[in-house]
Amino acid sequence: MSFQRPQIFRPPSEARSYFLPLTQGCSNNSCSFCRYNGAQLHVRDVEEIKEEIDALDLYLREGVCLPHIHPVVYQVASHLTTKRVFLQDGDALVYPYPKLVEVLQYLNVKFPWLEKIAAYATPQDLLRRSVEELKVLKELKLDIVYVGPESGDDEVLKHVNKGVTHDEIVEGTRRAKEAGISLSVTVLLGLGGVTGSERHAHETARILTEIDPEYAGALTLTLVHGTPLYEESCQGKFELISPLQSLNELKTIIENADFTNCFFSSMHASNYLAVRGVLPQDRNRMLGQLSHVLKTEDESLLRPEFMREL
Template sequence: MDDIYDYPLYRPPSEAYSLILQITLGCSHNKCTFCKMYKGKKFTIKPFEQIKEEIDIFRKEIRYAEKIFLADGDALIIPTPRLLEILDYINEKFPERERISLYASPKSILFKTPEELKAIREKGVSLVYIGLESGDNEVLKEIKKGVTSEKIVEASLKAKEAGFMLSMTVIAGVLGDRDYTNHALKTAEVVNKIVPDYLSVLCLVVHDGTEIYDRVLRGEFREAKGEDILKEIRMMIENINIPEGKKVIFRSNHASNYLGLKGDFPEDKEKFLSEINFVINNDYIRERNDRYLRY
């Protein structure tokens, strides 16, 4: 079945045991300075007949698929009538499925009407992954995210209003060794406005083939040290204030992280801070061997 996929193939950590259906190739934006994931692919929406054929192959080989993830980088950008056709076919072939999820850009959410989003939700897409990266517009401009924090908030709230669960990622160390204060504070501020269902912190890894990598080679960008990244994450956490009665499931368990954190806001906020302080104060931080993270 690996012959079906156009590699490289990516999925969120929480989709490790999901059936991945690659209904698009690449990313509709594909300009972020830190991201190498889809640089070698031209964004393409696969023909419907090809998607159906691939679904049929997976159905013959897989007895049970509880979770299905729609790849690649921004499957929600597919025009709604076609996306609904694809979802209908998935539901016909995998009636046992309990969840369908996908990556979505803020722009792809904003392109859809509330009625379109609700129709997609009713067809079984229940979880949307979105990259915030930063709440600071200056940072978003620098990393060429192509959208402002205000638009990310608008898109996120629009998705929640349509009934989607929202899983959001932010990036620590995205400014390298420069002052991260505004980035940390404004990122926390945006999280407070959105209150996503899931929140994950990733740490910047500089990959060859990206604009940030080229800046490193030119001496224009220096990566942050592990202790500074933990202090940056600590500042974010200190300023994330989720109201009582609401819950945000928090993780920092990606391979890029210096410290794995697991729990919920607001319940475990003080525990997160205590664990970070313990590691910093006891000099337990080891710099990553990025040889294992680069590709």
């Protein structure tokens, strides 16, 4: 089957990057809450990627569009306002290492002005690479990886089929850090359900402390129709936390996670309340915002359900 270009799912900070697909889907397609659950991974041919890079180069230099190149290439390129490339898809770092090096080298040769390359990575992808291998990628301008531990609680990780433990996540992210690659880490409020809420929040604060990333973001669980967790919820085996309980989890995480210098945010559209700041220095202000809503229980201060997004 020929490679199907994936839809663009990307971190907000990559909105203006060029999106270059290396894979479609996610190699770890087992997480019970995720839209990639059960989706097959497709790996793109390296020659096809180079052909896209050549076409992009021609367009950026001479404005020429080739008829056999996917129109998205030109749509994305026409909005390019950064010197960044984001490698798609769900965990582009799974792309076979020698070929990944070849693609990054090609990007560097064609676009010497390129400043940063970014990708989603699973902890498993990082664990497959040595620090030396990751350093090679860093030298080729892989500047940041977006990793989603979702929880630091081993029970939650097991329940949602994450495929890695707390300690393995810490080890994978440690390797990226040692190689000089920045980390942006996301956690998922509500993933422990009602019964596991408190432990999930405390263990998530603990793993964030151990990872000590440059960026961290909290999202709030939204059940995706058709996923195993959605089915569990329909059968009454998993109970979603309430909006105010999600704020309690967020408060616990901000109170207990100990960062060196981390931009922490809950700005994502899945959250009921947006707070952001640099931790540790903005901790009191952020906690004050959360405490005010928790004390008044004024739900009109929360993002309405219909405005939430995945």
